[in-house]
Amino acid sequence: MPSPGCPGTAKRKEVSGIVETRTPSAEIVQEVKEAGGYAYRLCYQCGKCDAVCPWNRVRSFSIRKTIREAAFGLTEIESDDLWRCTTCGRCPEKCPRGVDQIELGVALRRLASNYDVFAASANAIRTVKGSLAAEGNPLSEDRAKRGGWADGLPVKPFAEGMEILFFGCCYLSYDPRLKKVARASADILNKAGVDFGTLGTRESCCGESIRKTGAEKLFKDLARENIKAFIDRGVKKIVVSSPHCYEAFKNEYAEFMVNFEVLHMSQYVLGLIKEGRLKITGGYRKKVTYHDPCYLGRHNGVYDDPREVLRSIPDLTLSEMADSRRNSLCCGGGGGRVWMETRKGERFSDLRLKQALDIKAEVLVTACPYCITMFEDSRANLEGENRLEIRDITEVVQEVI
Numbered sequence: 070m071p072s073p074g075c076p077g078t079a080k081r082k083e084v085s086g087i088v089e090t091r092t093p094s095a096e097i098v099q100e101v102k103e104a105g106g107y108a109y110r111l112c113y114q115c116g117k118c119d120a121v122c123p124w125n126r127v128r129s130f131s132i133r134k135t136i137r138e139a140a141f142g143l144t145e146i147e148s149d150d151l152w153r154c155t156t157c158g159r160c161p162e163k164c165p166r167g168v169d170q171i172e173l174g175v176a177l178r179r180l181a182s183n184y185d186v187f188a189a190s191a192n193a194i195r196t197v198k199g200s201l202a203a204e205g206n207p208l209s210e211d212r213a214k215r216g217g218w219a220d221g222l223p224v225k226p227f228a229e230g231m232e233i234l235f236f237g238c239c240y241l242s243y244d245p246r247l248k249k250v251a252r253a254s255a256d257i258l259n260k261a262g263v264d265f266g267t268l269g270t271r272e273s274c275c276g277e278s279i280r281k282t283g284a285e286k287l288f289k290d291l292a293r294e295n296i297k298a299f300i301d302r303g304v305k306k307i308v309v310s311s312p313h314c315y316e317a318f319k320n321e322y323a324e325f326m327v328n329f330e331v332l333h334m335s336q337y338v339l340g341l342i343k344e345g346r347l348k349i350t351g352g353y354r355k356k357v358t359y360h361d362p363c364y365l366g367r368h369n370g371v372y373d374d375p376r377e378v379l380r381s382i383p384d385l386t387l388s389e390m391a392d393s394r395r396n397s398l399c400c401g402g403g404g405g406r407v408w409m410e411t412r413k414g415e416r417f418s419d420l421r422l423k424q425a426l427d428i429k430a431e432v433l434v435t436a437c438p439y440c441i442t443m444f445e446d447s448r449a450n451l452e453g454e455n456r457l458e459i460r461d462i463t464e465v466v467q468e469v470i
């Protein structure tokens with residue numbers, strides 16, 4: 070239950086999409102102001118954001134209305150709608166008035182989170198936060214077991230002077246499906262003769278997604294732990310498997326005045342192929358389609374490198390789905406949604422699998438642990454599921470080297 074005095078609890082009624090209330094919250098107004106409030110006042114309610122929002126393919130949801138309410142301090146912080154945005158990045162690109170809808174949405178979640186108010190669908194965030202604070206991962210796993218994915222493989226602890234730090238992320242460290250991606254990555258690096266290491270138990274969650282749920286202090290604590298570990302070990306170049314780690318290390322950790330060279334695994338693998346360090350010796354006689362993860366594509370502009378890796382594999386046929394590259398359809402896992410409840414019939418990943426099947430793809434390849442998690446969930450519920458395989462790009466490369 071919200072605390073007494075918690076904002077957004079005033080009685081109000083909605084008439085023709087306009088919320089009427091007599092008690093705007095000063096805290097919401099202040100929070101919105103700090104998040105660049107003037108820009109929200111510029112919103113002229115054109116609805117171009119709603120037109121591209123993937124939610125409107127599965128149910129009605131209006132970020133336009135959220136902005137309207139927030140700009141006037143009328144947000145109801147107990148609302149499920151506060152937790153819907155996956156931060157997919159589609160709507161900010163479309164706004165003619167320069168409104169950053171994601172920044173506003175995160176500011177409102179920050180406010181709700183400070184009051185410990187979570188809609189039922191977002192309740193799991195409390196447990197996730199506890200696990201991140203105690204063990205450095207969102208999965209309630211033991212920090213001591215973080216390096217277990219590499220058991221039996223020639224993977225060393227990172228030492229100063231090594232070529233790269235391989236940073237596998239929480240899901241690759243603990244999730245049974247995604248450990249296969251971590252092991253494929255290590256296999257590729259070893260076959261290419263890369264001198265690499267990992268941080269093992271000194272590795273903490275990058276914090277990108279928990280930040281998007283409004284947990285700003287927790288993000289900063291995690292970021293400081295990682296930055297300290299990087300500096301203590303003399304890390305200069307980091308190769309990551311998750312686009313969320315990529316976003317955090319490359320863009321968000323810059324706020325701490327540090328600057329590491331960061332590459333996504335798909336970019337690094339392409340470099341290894343081009344330099345002749347990684348030899349492709351086999352073929353992949355399958356029809357493949359590539360899904361652009363939001364935080365690799367739209368947020369960071371990496372569209373071509375993964376496709377170039379796939380095109381360099383003999384016999385592989387690459388086809389594009391209906392929504393690709395800049396228009397890629399979000400898997401539904403960003404912005405902390407990977408930890409939240411999404412009702413059956415409202416999952417974007419179901420639509421994405423259908424798009425892959427529509428072009429008769431046999432393999433849906435991506436480059437993000439959240440996308441794989443969401444797609445594997447959808448695949449398990451799909452009729453004729455065996456017709457479509459879900460693969461990380463490293464798993465495809467591993468098969469042909």
Ligand code: SF4
Nearest residue numbers: 112114115116118164
């Ligand atoms: S696209 Fe921009 S101006 Fe138009 S409704 Fe959305 S936020 Fe407002």
Ligand code: SF4
Nearest residue numbers: 122154155157158160
């Ligand atoms: S960022 Fe994506 S999910 Fe969030 S409101 Fe915009 S279009 Fe919708």
